[in-house]
């Protein structure tokens with residue numbers, strides 16, 4: 001991190017099986033990874049304090065930044081919601097890849113961050129490390145976004161791309177899970193809930209609106225048959241899971257119309273050519289017409305990139 005003049009010390013690590021570990025002088029990450037690989041308790045790391053309960057550990061210790069990457073829960077966003085609320089209330093900056101709290105309560109949590117004078121950043125929640133949210137926040141500052149439309153789930157795009165090449169659904173889903181693209185429960189991917197969550201996050205970040213999950217029309221890809229895929233290919237089309245949001249009128253705070261559904265796209269549509277775990281999002285703006293961002297939408301390294309960019313942004317603000 002020399003390039004950024006940044007010296008990062010990881011003082012806590014928490015997981016559901018190992019609880020919350022803390023060492024003020026910093027943890028030895030290669031040693032922790034080695035323990036995890038050997039399926040040994042992380043408490044074997046020398047000199048750590050330990051809490052079985054993550055929230056108790058967090059409240060008893062502290063730090064500058066919490067990186068929240070527990071599993072995404074789109075029903076009530078727990079346990080991440082409690083972790084994020086606790087950290088922000090303690091004056092700790094939060095960076096997160098977790099879609100649950102951002103989909104259900106982005107505006108409320110951003111307000112909480114503001115009240116405590118800390119940052120809440122969430123780049124990885126939409127298109128993993130591909131910089132969509134920072135583009136909206138910084139690159140498109142001042143432009144009016146009228147609509148967004150794109151491919152927001154890597155797992156389903158990976159499955160649909162392979163099915164278009166003649167492969168079977170179940171085999172490819174297993175592959176997407178092995179590659180770390182799918183959610184802990186892949187129903188969230190294939191039934192369109194993950195793309196819906198990202199649409200809710202975009203509604204909050206791009207349009208400043210809080211949409212509820214039942215305000216988004218949702219259809220996943222489990223109903224897409226091999227025959228439909230083949231027919232689309234024969235007609236020069238590709239079936240993609242498309243998420244779209246648009247303001248219903250041009251007036252400032254107009255309500256939004258949002259949907260997630262499989263669509264047969266003609267090859268003249270750039271989204272038809274987005275393959276595998278790649279994602280893409282087109283912003284319809286008043287000043288630049290269309291701006292499209294294409295990049296990896298899933299994967300552990302790709303998600304880590306988004307968290308790293310958020311961490312560097314938080315550190316940059318701390319150093320000013």
Ligand SMILES: NC(=O)C1=CN([C@@H]2O[C@H](COP(=O)(O)OP(=O)(O)OC[C@H]3O[C@@H](n4cnc5c(N)ncnc54)[C@H](OP(=O)(O)O)[C@@H]3O)[C@@H](O)[C@H]2O)C=CC1
Nearest residue numbers: 014015016017069070071072079097098181184298299303
């Ligand atoms: N993978 C991807 O492509 C992307 C993922 N994301 C999001 O990033 C997050 C992490 O993804 P991924 O690493 O793939 O997910 P995993 O399901 O592989 O890991 C989730 C982690 O959360 C830990 N955990 C669960 N409950 C708790 C708890 N109560 N307290 C502390 N830790 C807990 C688990 O601990 P343990 O190991 O002990 O079970 C596990 O280490 C998810 O929210 C996901 O939706 C976002 C964009 C892309």
Ligand SMILES: N[C@@H](CC=O)C(=O)O
Nearest residue numbers: 153154155181182183
């Ligand atoms: N399961 C998600 C991971 C990233 O958000 C996906 O497949 O896109």
